[in-house]
Amino acid sequence: MPDLILTPNIQGADDFYAELLAAHEGLTKPQSDALNARLVLVLSNHIGDRAVLSDALKAAALSKE
């Protein structure tokens, strides 16, 4: 099982970040929240691995564990 990757892993990080911001441009707060929620679900499904997802939830919560 692969571990959760917490070292730099995105090629062209600035381009990705700009694309993420652009996706939210012009959206209201509820529309943005909905987009983020859908994105989380799409990415979670792509990862699939339950252990990696649990680790990702912990990492996102900034837990020290």
Added chain:
Amino acid sequence: MILGEEDKMNQASDKKVFEVPLYAYQRSPDQDTAAPVRRKVVVIGAGPIGLGAAIDLAQQGIEVVVLDDNDKVSFGSRAICFAKRPLEILDRLGCGHEMVDKGVEWEIGKVFFDDRQVYDFNLLPEKGHEFPAFINLQQYYFEEYMVNRVRALQAEGAPIEIRGRNKVSAIGTHPNHVTLEIDTPEGPYNLEADWLIACDGAGSPTRAMLGLDFVGRVFEDNFLIADVIMEADFPTERWFWFDPPFNRGQSALLHKQPDGVWRIDLQLGWDIDKEREKRPENVIPRLKEMLGEDVQFDLEWVSIYTFQCRRMEQFRHNRVIFAGDAAHQVSPFGARGANSGLQDTDNLIWKLKLVMEGNAPESLLDSYDYERVHGADENILNSSRSTDFITPKSEMSRVLRDAVLDLSEHHAFARPLVNSGRLSVPCTYDGSSLNTPDALTAGPARSRPGSPCADAPLGGGYLLPKLGDRFTLLTIGAEAPERLEIDGVAIDRLALDPTPEITDRYLGDAAGAVYLIRPDQHVAARWPAYDEPAVKAALKRAIGKE
């Protein structure tokens, strides 16, 4: 679920089954004795679970008296969705086919969000089972067929009776028996019982009289049930709406029952005036908005319910044993109430019989507690999760819920996350002290010790009717004696050919298999070949002697 005060609104002149006394009060000779009569088993409650317990006892020759404070079957349709496992149990009790013949079978479900259908699904039940995945049937028919079964048993001389309008007003517990004070239309009388099974529902007066706990989670929500009679060309499918235009911010369910009756379930929220919402002048406009202005319908039954997810800490209290909603309560999503209650009595009765006949230690009954608490926890977990999806408890849980529904319209991956009820499936008793560790390592996991036996075609019939009521040694490509007797408990052999279904469900990659099957059709142990000492040890373990 807790049902509110029920209103009968259909003014049709022909009486419905739930309006006719099916077990009218009759004076019992037990009311005229100087000293209280001692009965073997008393069951409190003539609902589906109480009747299930009583029929199981009676057809195995154990005397049972059922007491009910009413004299009719359930008022209104109430529970309507019955799953395959309880139907298999009812078949063992002699009334499964009546339910299926009358019931409505369905396999297609549709999910709607806002004003559109987001997807549909087919339950695609596995082939080669005698009973369907689900039927919809009004609880009053369900109880009526069970009462018919009681009458048939009585005609054969089985020791079973139902005493209508016998309301238990006090219970005394003793080390080896229970005393009961019972009110009747002709005054009170006392009765004793070796064993008492309480099947008196979520509000269990027995539980209250014994001062026992019933803790869990309250869900702050109200649901309106309306059963309507209509000539409509809606297909036989389960339709579930999240946030529809006709019930904004809430959910709705449409389900077909026999006799042109449709179940409509509308979530109402917490801060409502129940009495007002139940009035026909308020119910009818809601339904018209949902069904369309032109659809003609009559209201058969309307009720408002709230629910909790909770259970008793222990289901067995010495000689008093709780089953069904009296022991555990879940939300209606997933049809886990009556369906799990019948699995309670299925689990309990064979154990009680062995204990009463002196063939097993009383501690065998503690495994009822372990196994059915396990089942209740599984049901509470599943139904709580469904409820959390249907009624999001925070702003962000609603955002995530809506994201799942929006994605489900476009992408298959999101559909398994949609939770409008995880439909009842039988419990596997992993970890039970009655199981012998699995010795058939190449066998399919679905038939591991603790599992309910899966049905399979067998010659012109099916496997499950050949199992149950006694221990069975099921052999596939293996030799074994035709009959064994261990400590007074008989085991009969059933030899099977390795058909494709039997191979898939019982053999897996093994060359041969020997299964020890409990009287409730659950697997106690399994091996690649017959080994007499191993079978003896497993049988002793399965009856609580190890």
